[in-house]
Amino acid sequence: MNENKLNPDLWVDQYADYLFNYAVARVSDAEIAKDLVQETFLAGLKSAKNFQGAAAERTWLIAILKRKVIDYYRKINSKKGKAEVRITYSNQSDSAGDWLEENVADPFSILENDEIENEELGLAIQECIAKLPKKQSAVFVMKTIRGLGTEDICNELGINPSNLWVMVHRARTSLMGCLNENWFKL
Amino acid sequence: MINCEQASTICNKKQYKEATLLEQFKLSLHLLFCKACSSFSRKNKKLTILCNKANLHNLSEQEKVKMKETIDHYI
Numbered sequence: 001m002n003e004n005k006l007n008p009d010l011w012v013d014q015y016a017d018y019l020f021n022y023a024v025a026r027v028s029d030a031e032i033a034k035d036l037v038q039e040t041f042l043a044g045l046k047s048a049k050n051f052q053g054a055a056a057e058r059t060w061l062i063a064i065l066k067r068k069v070i071d072y073y074r075k076i077n078s079k080k081g082k083a084e085v086r087i088t089y090s091n092q093s094d095s096a097g098d099w100l101e102e103n104v105a106d107p108f109s110i111l112e113n114d115e116i117e118n119e120e121l122g123l124a125i126q127e128c129i130a131k132l133p134k135k136q137s138a139v140f141v142m143k144t145i146r147g148l149g150t151e152d153i154c155n156e157l158g159i160n161p162s163n164l165w166v167m168v169h170r171a172r173t174s175l176m177g178c179l180n181e182n183w184f185k186l
Numbered sequence: 187m188i189n190c191e192q193a194s195t196i197c198n199k200k201q202y203k204e205a206t207l208l209e210q211f212k213l214s215l216h217l218l219f220c221k222a223c224s225s226f227s228r229k230n231k232k233l234t235i236l237c238n239k240a241n242l243h244n245l246s247e248q249e250k251v252k253m254k255e256t257i258d259h260y261i
Contacts, residue, residue: 008261012250013250118240121239125242
């Protein structure tokens with residue numbers, strides 16, 4: 001298999017969710033993240049002729065997306081007078097008192113690590129979902145990520161409930177195997 | 187009594203909170219003596235926890251179709 005070749009036709013199916021997760025974690029706005037992913041695909045097409053084949057397709061697209069995220073922050077900060085640290089007050093009482101001290105990062109907090117780990121986990125799961133057969137991944141995503149009810153999914157895909165549970169079972173078993181090495185350490 | 191196949195289906199339903207009380211009872215009875223299903227059930231629960239923790243986001247089908255159209259247009 002020739003993996004270091006670009007197949008733009010398959011980009012959306014293979015990488016859209018992966019890139020989207022990556023973007024959402026960084027801009028924390030689904031709408032903006034979606035636009036960034038779209039821009040990434042277009043920028044990828046534009047510079048496809050510069051693709052050397054040195055990296056895997058996905059790594060290459062992530063590199064473009066990374067630039068897009070940076071550009072996005074640059075853009076929103078470029079307007080005059082806005083290039084400063086902004087602290088959002090959560091409520092009125094926040095605006096009085098030693099707010100700077102109170103907003104300092106807690107050196108003992110482990111929440112930051114959690115967030116990084118959870119993002120890696122999210123990308124790992126997306127990667128595994130992308131490896132599933134199309135029907136299974138569709139069912140799994142609808143059920144687990146979009147949280148749709150069994151009946152709605154059956155109607156939308158034209159299958160019966162026992163069909164659905166078989167597919168859920170297969171998807172879950174594959175995911176367990178796929179995530180096994182790195183994430184199932186107990 | 188239920189067999190392993192039925193047990194796994196109930197276990198999957200349980201991950202989405204769709205198993206009835208009777209089913210859950212049957213499942214826990216089965217898990218008492220079935221090692222394979224106990225292991226599956228433990229892993230299944232872990233998978234659910236991982237999925238919840240990962241805070242997954244997905245684009246909807248319509249959004250993907252729209253993206254594809256834009257890309258096709260560009261090619």
